[in-house]
Amino acid sequence: MLKKTLMLSVAWGLALGSAQVFAQDNTDTKSETVVVTGSRLGTAGVNTPTPVTAVAADVLQASAPSNIADALNNLPSMLQSGGQQNNSGSTSTGKNLLNLRGLGRTRTLVLLDGMRFPSTQNDNTVDVNVLPQALVKRVDIVTGGASASYGSDAVAGAVNFVLNNSYEGIGGQLSGGISQYGDNEEVHANVNFGHSFLGGRLHVLGSVDYIDNYGAAGDSREFRRTDANVIASPATGGYTTTFTGIPNLRSVSSFGGYVSAAAGGSAAQRALFTNLQFNNAGQLVPYNPGTVNDGSFQNGGDGVNTAIIQDLSRPLRRRSAFLRGEYDFSDDTSAFLQWIYGHSDAEQNDGEFAVGANALTIRPDNPFLSPALATQLQTAGVTSLTVTKYFPYNTAASDPGTIEYKNNDRMTTNVVMTGVNGKFGQFSWGASAQYGYTREYTSSTQALNLVNLALAADATRNASGQIVCRSTLTNPNNGCVPANIFGTNNLSDSAISYFTDHNPIVFDNETESAEFHVNGPIFELPAGPVAAAVGGEYRRQRDVVIANALSVAKVFQLGTVQPWQGGYDVTEGFAEAEFPILADLSFAKSLDLNLAARETNYSIGGAVTTWKAGLVYKLNDDVTFRTTVSRDIRAPNPSDLFNAGAQGTTNVIDPFNGNVQDRGIRQGSVGNTALKPERGTTITGGVAYTPSWAEGLSLTVDYYDIRVAGVIATPATQSVINFCFEGNNLYCQFIQRNSAGVITGVTVSNQNLNAQRTNGVDLEADYNVPADDWFDWWKGNLTVRTVANYLGLLTTGIPGSQSVYNAGNIGFGTPHWRGQMNINYDLDAWSTFLQVRFIGAGLWNNLYNNPTVSPYQTTDFNNVNTATYFDLQETYHFNDNLAVYLNIQNVFNLQPQFAPSNSNYAQTTNEGLYDQIGRMFRVGVRFNY
Numbered sequence: 001m002l003k004k005t006l007m008l009s010v011a012w013g014l015a016l017g018s019a020q021v022f023a024q025d026n027t028d029t030k031s032e033t034v035v036v037t038g039s040r041l042g043t044a045g046v047n048t049p050t051p052v053t054a055v056a057a058d059v060l061q062a063s064a065p066s067n068i069a070d071a072l073n074n075l076p077s078m079l080q081s082g083g084q085q086n087n088s089g090s091t092s093t094g095k096n097l098l099n100l101r102g103l104g105r106t107r108t109l110v111l112l113d114g115m116r117f118p119s120t121q122n123d124n125t126v127d128v129n130v131l132p133q134a135l136v137k138r139v140d141i142v143t144g145g146a147s148a149s150y151g152s153d154a155v156a157g158a159v160n161f162v163l164n165n166s167y168e169g170i171g172g173q174l175s176g177g178i179s180q181y182g183d184n185e186e187v188h189a190n191v192n193f194g195h196s197f198l199g200g201r202l203h204v205l206g207s208v209d210y211i212d213n214y215g216a217a218g219d220s221r222e223f224r225r226t227d228a229n230v231i232a233s234p235a236t237g238g239y240t241t242t243f244t245g246i247p248n249l250r251s252v253s254s255f256g257g258y259v260s261a262a263a264g265g266s267a268a269q270r271a272l273f274t275n276l277q278f279n280n281a282g283q284l285v286p287y288n289p290g291t292v293n294d295g296s297f298q299n300g301g302d303g304v305n306t307a308i309i310q311d312l313s314r315p316l317r318r319r320s321a322f323l324r325g326e327y328d329f330s331d332d333t334s335a336f337l338q339w340i341y342g343h344s345d346a347e348q349n350d351g352e353f354a355v356g357a358n359a360l361t362i363r364p365d366n367p368f369l370s371p372a373l374a375t376q377l378q379t380a381g382v383t384s385l386t387v388t389k390y391f392p393y394n395t396a397a398s399d400p401g402t403i404e405y406k407n408n409d410r411m412t413t414n415v416v417m418t419g420v421n422g423k424f425g426q427f428s429w430g431a432s433a434q435y436g437y438t439r440e441y442t443s444s445t446q447a448l449n450l451v452n453l454a455l456a457a458d459a460t461r462n463a464s465g466q467i468v469c470r471s472t473l474t475n476p477n478n479g480c481v482p483a484n485i486f487g488t489n490n491l492s493d494s495a496i497s498y499f500t501d502h503n504p505i506v507f508d509n510e511t512e513s514a515e516f517h518v519n520g521p522i523f524e525l526p527a528g529p530v531a532a533a534v535g536g537e538y539r540r541q542r543d544v545v546i547a548n549a550l551s552v553a554k555v556f557q558l559g560t561v562q563p564w565q566g567g568y569d570v571t572e573g574f575a576e577a578e579f580p581i582l583a584d585l586s587f588a589k590s591l592d593l594n595l596a597a598r599e600t601n602y603s604i605g606g607a608v609t610t611w612k613a614g615l616v617y618k619l620n621d622d623v624t625f626r627t628t629v630s631r632d633i634r635a636p637n638p639s640d641l642f643n644a645g646a647q648g649t650t651n652v653i654d655p656f657n658g659n660v661q662d663r664g665i666r667q668g669s670v671g672n673t674a675l676k677p678e679r680g681t682t683i684t685g686g687v688a689y690t691p692s693w694a695e696g697l698s699l700t701v702d703y704y705d706i707r708v709a710g711v712i713a714t715p716a717t718q719s720v721i722n723f724c725f726e727g728n729n730l731y732c733q734f735i736q737r738n739s740a741g742v743i744t745g746v747t748v749s750n751q752n753l754n755a756q757r758t759n760g761v762d763l764e765a766d767y768n769v770p771a772d773d774w775f776d777w778w779k780g781n782l783t784v785r786t787v788a789n790y791l792g793l794l795t796t797g798i799p800g801s802q803s804v805y806n807a808g809n810i811g812f813g814t815p816h817w818r819g820q821m822n823i824n825y826d827l828d829a830w831s832t833f834l835q836v837r838f839i840g841a842g843l844w845n846n847l848y849n850n851p852t853v854s855p856y857q858t859t860d861f862n863n864v865n866t867a868t869y870f871d872l873q874e875t876y877h878f879n880d881n882l883a884v885y886l887n888i889q890n891v892f893n894l895q896p897q898f899a900p901s902n903s904n905y906a907q908t909t910n911e912g913l914y915d916q917i918g919r920m921f922r923v924g925v926r927f928n929y
Helices: 002-022 057-063 068-073 222-226 267-271 371-380 450-457 470-474 493-499 638-642 717-725 729-734
Strands: 052-056 108-112 136-142 157-163 169-179 186-197 202-213 229-234 241-246 249-251 258-264 276-278 284-286 297-299 316-328 333-349 352-354 360-362 382-391 406-424 427-448 459-461 467-469 500-525 528-547 564-583 590-602 606-618 623-634 646-654 660-670 678-689 697-713 735-737 743-749 751-770 781-797 817-827 830-839 857-859 867-877 882-889 920-928
Touching: 052 057, 057 068, 057 136, 057 817, 057 830, 068 136, 229 249, 229 297, 258 267, 352 427, 360 450, 371 382, 450 493, 459 470, 467 470, 493 500, 500 564, 528 638, 564 638, 623 697, 646 717, 646 743, 717 729, 717 735, 717 743, 729 735, 729 743
Parallel strands: 108 157, 241 857, 660 743
Antiparallel strands: 052 136, 136 157, 169 186, 169 920, 186 202, 202 316, 229 241, 249 297, 258 276, 258 382, 276 284, 316 333, 333 406, 352 382, 360 382, 406 427, 427 500, 459 467, 500 528, 528 564, 564 590, 590 606, 606 623, 623 678, 646 660, 678 697, 697 751, 735 743, 751 781, 781 817, 817 830, 830 867, 867 882, 882 920
């Protein structure tokens, strides 16, 4: 990468030197180029038929002072993906990955000043935390298909970060924050600078940004410690499951070790030694099963509260830098070079466990058992015990005999962008090139090696009376160290070193791209000039995943990533034109037709055509109608194509075995190079009303309908099992079982399998007016903005199964209604900002209590109420250059709604939808000179 950066820098230096020789002196400052999101025509005032929501930087900063990406995720059209409070996997820790319309983060395209930003993830998504947030002027959200304008991945739309590239001066902010509970401490600082040199021809711009957030522990809130959760219990009538909400849910296991089963002897003798636990000292004692117990989870009693294992908010340290230089060769030609750097360190605490198929086998001659217990087992004829165990978490490294599993995610991104823009007569032209490289390094400390753990737990004595692993008797040089798994703090350091290991994984992501475009008027029609734009793009994507030998061998409980590498090349050509059909008539102030098309050729996946047709009908100065229809694509990303088998663990219900729940099974998917691009069809239609009788008022309503065919997906782990049970033998091959017939894993390949559809209505109302326009005595300026979304349909069609309907599904994070109102009132030196966020009511899961769904599943807590959050910021301006502010998020400390999830780690709410931190205070100072 250094070599490429140096080459670009040398090329820039030579061009700049040549320009200085031939350029004529001109001290006029070039006017800033207007970026029009949703169109490639690039001229100010283009009436694009595609709906665009623009959010100014000051609103984003007041909404979320430390991270404007968090503010974007609060918008009704967004669904939270990743982030510090969303425990969605180690490689999403602390990242902000935008997800429009709930169609998935891979179907939202991220732009910077209208240019596709290089991906930072193996799935071609972008962690927008790396962007120079302090210099963002506004964010435009294209809430309809935009593939014809910008290329692949814009099925749900595009998010364009528009920078203030003409910024002059020096400014920044310093802030600190803490929650009402004394945690989630945060320090944030940034500095921006901009200055013109050489008589205004050279403009240099830069920023640095630093944030350190210490997070909040999983047991730091009462709702995590004691709130209800969901338990699944098989019911009568065949394959029917009832989901019941119970308080204080715990996993049926123990930190000291829980005896779940026994072998040998009679049934009565085995029963004497099951459903017991080892206490902290390693003694076998009674186990309290609680009042409700399905064999995997229970209400109260003993057991492990998994809800408090993972952090409420994960610690995150982030720093970024931005540097840009732009030089005017002449009044009509300029060139720029910019560099973006981002680095983040995120931390994830996880508990580790040996349950389900990974439970441990203990025999009576295990020397770590008390002599009395060993004698009892032998007398009863019991030949072995099955012991499940959770290992302590969030422990100090200095505590003896404990394991501290942490996953640290370190990501570094460098992006170099350069380009030339100019004018030739009435035409504008430009060319640019980009290079982006991201290295993500995940490092798991003391990762549980399940193979070695099973060997270490099966201890015995050799002929000399020494305690050894049973496997060592037949393989003396296997290095196994016997482990005393009974109780807590009883493990030796040498045993821990044997059955845990460091698990580093490296993800490399490299993007090279170049583009050119020309646009301008090409001929005249009676209603006005026809504007057109043409251009071409080239992109090269390469990804590499490097894993260690133990990960390849799949011995770890977590993070068993397989190495892979692959990539593809893309060539594209596009054209767009706008035809003025009517103008200045009694029934039409204007009628414009917008057409766009793009031909894309992938080295893997073949060629595909995208297009867009739109109409903008301006009835008069007050009323405008708009509509579009477009064909959009989402091409398979490197992970879809080449992934060699990323794995995790989950719990499943096995209908082949009496609907028992198998816990901790491995789930995974592998890539498929035969994949084709997904194809989406988007229809939008809306009206904008800006009444002349109410200056400052704007109202818009837009309908959208998006259908996606050939959606790249892997069937859900439980669905694979269900399909096999229902007679679809295609899926049976993906299920792995042990010799006892217990499910141990499910692994499938990616397929162009599903279909998606969503529709709904976006509403927006803006009002900006001096307050004394209302009443003479009311001074200051009032701005009110409301955006809302009604989600009518969000459906996933799965071959061989019933469609999944997620509109109104709170468990999925998609209520029918979401809204946000921002009120800003300025009076002299004071500025007050109030934000109201509304999350509508819905069902926890649309599939439950639904007689049309097979298998029929019921629950006793399916209704989830509305939630309304209030955020407040008060700012005092000492002068035009200096201000201080107090920001309070979740002013009324609203607790999250009960919308539980229960997989390996039970959670009591939807982490991406509801705030878990509670009332959060931030104070800061902003300056600008």
